[in-house]
Amino acid sequence: MLDYHVHTEYSIDCKIPMAVQCEAAVAAGVTEIAFCDHLDHEPSDPGYGYYRPEAFFASIAECRERFGDRLVVLAGVEADFNERIADDVARFLSHHEFDFVIGSVHYGEAGQIIFQDYFDDREWDDVYLPYLRRLKLAASSGLFDTLGHIDLPKRYAPQAKRTYDPVRYKDGLQELFEILIRERMSFEINTSGLRQSPKTSMPGPAIVRWYVEAGGTLITTGTDSHAPQHIGSGIPQTLDMLELCGIDSVSSFRNRERTQRSIASLRPSATVTTGA
Numbered sequence: 001m002l003d004y005h006v007h008t009e010y011s012i013d014c015k016i017p018m019a020v021q022c023e024a025a026v027a028a029g030v031t032e033i034a035f036c037d038h039l040d041h042e043p044s045d046p047g048y049g050y051y052r053p054e055a056f057f058a059s060i061a062e063c064r065e066r067f068g069d070r071l072v073v074l075a076g077v078e079a080d081f082n083e084r085i086a087d088d089v090a091r092f093l094s095h096h097e098f099d100f101v102i103g104s105v106h107y108g109e110a111g112q113i114i115f116q117d118y119f120d121d122r123e124w125d126d127v128y129l130p131y132l133r134r135l136k137l138a139a140s141s142g143l144f145d146t147l148g149h150i151d152l153p154k155r156y157a158p159q160a161k162r163t164y165d166p167v168r169y170k171d172g173l174q175e176l177f178e179i180l181i182r183e184r185m186s187f188e189i190n191t192s193g194l195r196q197s198p199k200t201s202m203p204g205p206a207i208v209r210w211y212v213e214a215g216g217t218l219i220t221t222g223t224d225s226h227a228p229q230h231i232g233s234g235i236p237q238t239l240d241m242l243e244l245c246g247i248d249s250v251s252s253f254r255n256r257e258r259t260q261r262s263i264a265s266l267r268p269s270a271t272v273t274t275g276a
């Protein structure tokens with residue numbers, strides 16, 4: 001199993017040491033883990049200025065030393081993105097050697113982070129159409145290996161505005177897929193939605209199916225875990241979902257080079273049944 005979206009104490013919203021996450025990954029049957037702490041360049045973000053690359057890379061080296069015989073430990077990052085900070089993100093990435101880079105849009109207008117209250121005076125179209133526009137900019141920026149949680153607003157939509165109909169945004173998603181396919185870039189299946197209010201992955205199967213119909217084949221899988229008990233969670237179901245949608249492999253990375261791994265090879269090994 002590949003869990004390519006895990007947070008540690010180097011994210012402002014996580015207190016868990018990397019080694020604890022590695023232990024949990026081994027116990028959960030994860031074979032490759034990409035630590036992707038938040039890299040926030042938007043001054044309004046609570047995580048602005050929090051990221052410490054030297055400490056992060058030192059911790060990666062320690063975990064490789066300690067767990068390397070059981071677990072592939074990858075240096076990833078979840079880089080925030082919008083049009084105001086694109087140059088800052090590019091500059092940062094050009095100075096650090098990651099294995100894997102997620103580009104995530106967490107912001108709406110004027111650098112405001114999309115949480116529940118962002119929906120107070122907005123309808124779905126007001127939130128998601130600009131969100132899609134930023135995803136397209138991220139996809140064409142050439143900065144990232146995969147796009148994070150491409151329908152994130154559904155996680156934060158309040159109950160009264162919960163109705164999220166991806167069909168309404170199919171045209172915009174098709175445009176996004178065209179860019180992704182042209183750039184040979186992926187998006188992730190973020191399983192945190194399964195544990196939280198949407199009760200479906202981000203994105204869910206309808207969107208994956210449209211991507212496949214458009215000719216897309218490149219997907220990454222990640223739990224967005226901020227707690228050790230969530231590492232690997234929802235990944236086996238996601239592999240089933242991907243196969244049903246027509247995807248037969250998942251992307252793996254080293255030094256930002258992509259290779260495809262067959263889903264059959266990524267399933268947790270079958271349990272051996274002993275005689276009665």
Ligand SMILES: [Zn+2]
Pocket residue numbers: 078104106148149
């Ligand atoms: Zn995120």
Ligand SMILES: [Zn+2]
Pocket residue numbers: 005007078224
């Ligand atoms: Zn995350």
